[in-house]
Structures are given as structure tokens and as C-alpha cells.
Amino acid sequence: MTILITGANRGIGQALAREWQGSGEKVIATARNAPGMEPLDVADPESIKQLAKRLQGRPVSTLVCNAGVSLDKFDELETGYAPELWARTFAVNVTGVFLVVQALLPNLRASMEAGEAPKIAIIASQMGSQHLPAGNRFIYRSSKAAVINLGRNLAISLESDGIAVGIYHPGWVATDMGGDSADLTLEEAIPGLRRQIDELRLADTGCFRSWDGTDCTF
Numbered sequence: 001m002t003i004l005i006t007g008a009n010r011g012i013g014q015a016l017a018r019e020w021q022g023s024g025e026k027v028i029a030t031a032r033n034a035p036g037m038e039p040l041d042v043a044d045p046e047s048i049k050q051l052a053k054r055l056q057g058r059p060v061s062t063l064v065c066n067a068g069v070s071l072d073k074f075d076e077l078e079t080g081y082a083p084e085l086w087a088r089t090f091a092v093n094v095t096g097v098f099l100v101v102q103a104l105l106p107n108l109r110a111s112m113e114a115g116e117a118p119k120i121a122i123i124a125s126q127m128g129s130q131h132l133p134a135g136n137r138f139i140y141r142s143s144k145a146a147v148i149n150l151g152r153n154l155a156i157s158l159e160s161d162g163i164a165v166g167i168y169h170p171g172w173v174a175t176d177m178g179g180d181s182a183d184l185t186l187e188e189a190i191p192g193l194r195r196q197i198d199e200l201r202l203a204d205t206g207c208f209r210s211w212d213g214t215d216c217t218f
Contacts, residue, residue, distance in 0.1 A: 007067030011175035042096030059111035093143035155206035
């Protein structure tokens with residue numbers, strides 16, 4: 001099994017990579033600029049094309065779309081949320097997910113030919129839920145709502161190919177993005193998140209689940 005993780009240089013992506021590597025799985029860890037990792041800037045279409053070119057013909061059984069940004073954490077409604085923040089956030093959190101999936105479809109299909117069950121895991125957030133509005137963080141919340149919708153629609157389109165798609169809320173985790181006040185440590189959240197991804201099957205495609213296996217509201 002070969003697992004490719006975007007944004008694997010820190011936080012959840014890094015911890016997932018170490019979790020799988022620790023159990024002997026082959027992991028392709030990607031990051032925009034990190035020594036020893038496969039270079040990938042998910043906001044740069046050319047970078048995505050170059051990754052696909054380097055991986056041409058190589059099966060990828062699990063694609064984890066984890067790379068993300070949160071740029072509006074401290075913005076005020078009256079003065080913040082500049083257009084460039086919207087553009088950058090959606091380029092990474094939404095468009096980047098789609099373009100990476102699109103570019104690596106041949107690799108996912110190749111894993112099926114090798115006898116594996118290909119899957120895509122999209123790291124989203126309950127902050128994108130339509131039923132859990134809390135105000136503020138408008139850009140981040142909108143991008144996560146969009147990527148949840150993207151994942152649901154990819155699940156429908158890829159079901160006939162035998163590729164399962166799961167959408168996951170990793171919990172509020174103490175990382176650079178999550179901050180020190182978070183509910184969970186990486187040590188608490190990552191084993192459960194990894195288990196949810198490992199157990200994803202075609203029968204579950206389109207699911208939106210938390211790190212502990214509970215279903216999330218859309």
C-alpha cells in the first residue's frame with residue numbers, strides 16, 4: 001500500500017505520515033518546501049502537474065488531501081477578510097484538493113489494477129457544516145463547506161471507478177493551525193483518524209466522519 005499525503009511537513013499531515021510509516025506502510029510525504037519531502041504546492045497547478053509526471057505509472061492506494069490554510073483567524077468583520085485572503089484560501093483548501101485528485105486519478109486507478117482498493121481522504125472540518133454556524137472565520141468556514149461539497153460529489157463521480165471518498169473532521173487539535181487551546185493532542189486524535197481512513201470502503205463513500213468514527217452533520 002502506498003499512501004500520498006499533501007501538507008505532510010507539520011501538524012496533522014506530519015503525524016499521519018509518521019503513524020503509517022511506523023506500521024511499515026509506504027508513505028509519499030509532500031510539502032511545498034520541506035527537505036526530504038516530495039515537492040508539491042497545491043495552489044500551483046504546474047507544481048501539481050510536475051508531481052503527477054514524477055509519479056507516472058506508480059500506484060497510489062490512498063490519497064490524503066490534508067494541505068490547508070487558515071488565514072482569517074483574527075480578522076474583524078468590518079475591516080478584514082480581504083479579497084486576496086479569499087483567493088489564497090480557496091486556491092489551497094478547495095481548488096488544490098480538486099486538482100491533486102484530478103492529477104493523481106491514474107495512480108489511484110493503477111492501484112486497483114494492482115489488486116488494492118483505492119481511496120481518497122479529504123481532511124475537512126465541522127467548521128464547514130451548514131448546521132453548525134458560529135459566525136466569524138468566514139473564509140475558512142466557506143472553504144471547508146466547499147470542500148465537503150466537493151468530496152460528496154467526487155464520491156458520486158468516482159464510485160463507478162471503484163474509488164472510495166471519505167471526508168474527515170480531525171477534531172480541534174493542538175497544532176500550529178489549531179492553537180494551544182484545542183481540545184485534542186495529536187497523540188489523541190491521529191490514531192483514530194488513521195483508523196477511519198484505513199477502514200474506508202466503497203460502501204462508505206461520501207461519508208463525513210470525525211476522527212473517533214462518529215458521523216458529522218453536513
